[in-house]
Amino acid sequence: MAPRTFQITAGAAVAAFVLFPLWAVWRHSDALASLGEAEWAALWFTLKQALLSAFLSVFFALPLARALARTQFWGRQFVIMVLGAPFILPVIVAILGLIAVFGQNGIFNLLWTAFGFERISIYGLQGVLLAHVFFNLPLATRMLLLGWTSIPSERIRLAQSLGLTARGRFCCVEWPMLVQVVPSAFAVIFVICLSSFAVALTLGGGPRATTIELAIYQAIRFEFDFATAAMLGFMQLTVSLLAALIAVFLGMTNGFGFGLDRSLPCVARPAFEQFWDGMIITIAILFLALPLAILTITGAAGLLELPPSVWVAALRSVLIALGAGVLCLMLALPLCTRIGEVIGTLGIAVSPLVLGTGIFLIVRPYVNPFDIALIVTLCVNAVLSLPFVLRVLRPNVEQTSKTYLKLSQSLGLGPWAQFRWVFWPRLRRPLGFSAGLVTALPMGDLGVIALFGDAEYATLPLKIYQLMGSYRMEQAASGAVLLLSLSLSLFWIFDRWGRGDAAH
């Protein structure tokens, strides 16, 4: 949509923001590292768990998104929104929530053992996968749901009118959409899981579950071995980019098409189908919302007793989130192209620790890193959210371009007028959703602030970690509830705005 100069500037800015720090970390030691047995084991485990996590997340998201796409019920929008919550939680808080349900003495094991079964341990590969599905199932579901709702309604009606069987309907109507959306969803989740650290370690049950990210952490913070850190960071980046490229390539089949996105009042669906969809939605709600509900119940009581500093930190987090949201959308709009999507993946492809260290090394000679810690956090968060936003925006932008670009060019509209009159009205909805996503996401992110922050200017997640670090686990839980409700509110406000008056 945007003129080429915008595209190139945004692409170059994002690429530089990610690659330059990696280079700086490598430059700091200026050597090539050789990897030992432990590092290779970590690489292997990282790949294995990321592949499995991405597969399972998408696998379970398929029936869930399908059920949500064709079921209308009261509170559907709310459910879809709350299902996104795990994704924005600080890792440790989410782990505690999962433990409350699936841990040694969690609800699940209480019920399970009550039926006379052997207690099931969450610790091990199964725990890592469970947590990653918990985090990423909502993301996969959102992406697939978007795919389902963008199937042209004519095609669904055509299939009905031709009397196609369920299988025929799937092959003709849904399959082509899935071919395009699934690789992309798979790739994002795969890349996210590549940089998993605390989740993999804590629920993996020990050093068997060592990921590259832990090796990077060890290299930077304990060994001061920047060559190894850069090397590992580079490997992580390469694998991520490969995944992104494959996804973009696989998703290239054209002619997916876009319909009117009208909700279709369905004529009498078979009872078993309705029952099946209801079951799936219920199970998903239980799985995703139960840990959150327990967290909320334990934390809500202390909410009002949180010290003022936590509220100030919360306000600060909200401001950072809003800033990151604006920046992210500014970068995302020109990057809504195929190459843009690959470049956008860079943001989550590089280890946050390498990114933080690299930025530190770069800015150090010019400014005091402390002074710009929050600005850096804001930028990192914007870039970090880019891949998710691009996946939402790109199909819409491309479609609008395809349909209206010639018209607007023939009318001689400038870039701004094009945006205002052609793209804006059509993009308002996905933009609202993206803005919600991008402001909610960084709320839970500890980010680079952990590496160089100022205790006086802490963000909310940092406050939560501080509380935990000083034995105040209950207050930390209240902080988490605050974080959760703020994130969801931000998301809700923007999403709602995007849907405008036509919300239903």
Place this chain on the structure above:
Amino acid sequence: MLHIKEVTVQNGSFSLSLDLPQMSSGIYAMIGPSGGGKSTALASIAGFQSLRSGAIFWQGRDISTDAPARRPVAILFQDNNLFPHLSIERNVALALTPRKQLTVEQRSKVSDALDRVGLSAHGEKKPAALSGGQQSRAALARILLQDKPILLLDEPFSALGPALRQDMLDLVAEIARERQTTVIMVTHTLSDATRIAKDIIFIDHGKADHPVATPELLENPPEALRQYLGNDAGST
């Protein structure tokens, strides 16, 4: 005979009432401003929209609760009439069977239909490889094979240029004559309507007037139609 008897439809806050008795074979054009209820009317005849009251009869039989595929109705949309990942041949063959393997008889029917619309050389291609006009023809070939006595056209061929569109409309008219089909065509273009339709149904504010013979209507248009024509129908 198609008989739409005191039908009302509720779609959110929009409601539509239709009462069109005894529609025989031939082409009816349905015109009226956007949002007036044209598409909803087609959807309720095709079975995509359930009725709140009233009934639809075909040859005296109530079809209002039949699934879309079981109604004597075929429909052609403005766009997205073909599945993009299937070849033209397969798209057309969907009228006969959802299976991949066609019998010899089915195969010959498909190729006859493609012949009839002048696409015999293009059966193997994907829709994207065809021009807009050819895509419309392919969709029409499928309609031929569906062989339903009622054909609904929702702003058909509006993506095509005027000359091409007139060709397509003539083709539709020819087929309808041959097969004694009842055609209801939603259109924004009065010239399309006058070209092939014997009767015109004016529909606005969720209410449809009884069909009026085209020349008669043009001679003495009601106030609402006059306004509509004055505003945005003349343009094409």
Place this chain on the structure above:
Amino acid sequence: MKHFTFAAGLLSASMALADAPVLTVYAPDYFASEWGPGPSIEAAFEKECNCDLQFKTGDVLSRIILEGARSEADVVIGLNTDVTKKARETGLFAAHGQDNSQLTLPLTWTDQVFLPFNYGHTAFVYNAEKLREAPQSFDALIHSNDELKVIIQDPRSSISGLALVLWVKAVFGEEAENVWEKLAPKILTVTKGWSEAYGLFTEGEADMVLSYTTSPAYHIVAEGDLTKKAAIFPEGHYLMVELAAKLKGTDNPELADAFLAFIMTDTFQNLIPEENWSLPAALEVSEWPQAFQELPLPEKVLFYSEEEAATLRGVAIEEWRRALSK
């Protein structure tokens, strides 16, 4: 405009008071947070120094190493003995100039660069109401039923985790890897840092958690909860000492010295127990708060010098990793 200033104040780092000299102290996040000793220490020191003490938080040693001689830090606080070798090798630190004989550590301290300000011992903490028969020696722990579940920290990402592998190495020497293999089935999981582990323990996930001998004091003093206990092992406990040091490149040497001297005062030392939940490095036991005086502490203390720790670290971690990866 008012709103803008407010927003800018929220987002930008603090402005120094124009008239007072600034003393910049790098400290770990837990130390300088409002729930750590930082704020009280800042207030107490500023009362006597006529200066502005500013804590800059983050990963102290990483920062110093990355920044090198250009660091703006005057003093660092919160380094740990097990990693001071790297710090010393940078040559960035100056002598602390304090009298080591004032220290009340359970061992003799001779280091002229790194000055201890608190200490503690690694220990396994448990809930005495839930775990009635907690193992009371390392040997008992190793040979206890595999039903006993323990949470530890990863030595590759956490300082207390590192202290644990050194502890095992100090007690069992060559046998360490064997011991880890025996412990493996009892280790429920390994966490990135102390907070995660302790959080899981409070949730009731495990019977014991790797923490400090001083952890029960928090529950006693702050919560009136007497059920949390640290198991004291006759084989000895590994000592963890936290240190402060002055940078050679400081532009405020007098202030830096004054701060180091302040660390040794009773004012500072008295803040340590109930704000840092650890033992003061230069305060007689009789001066400690009641709860700390009554805290069971190990008689035998194990400790590696930074040289030994640096040499053993790689081996000890690798033994741990191999044994737990099986």
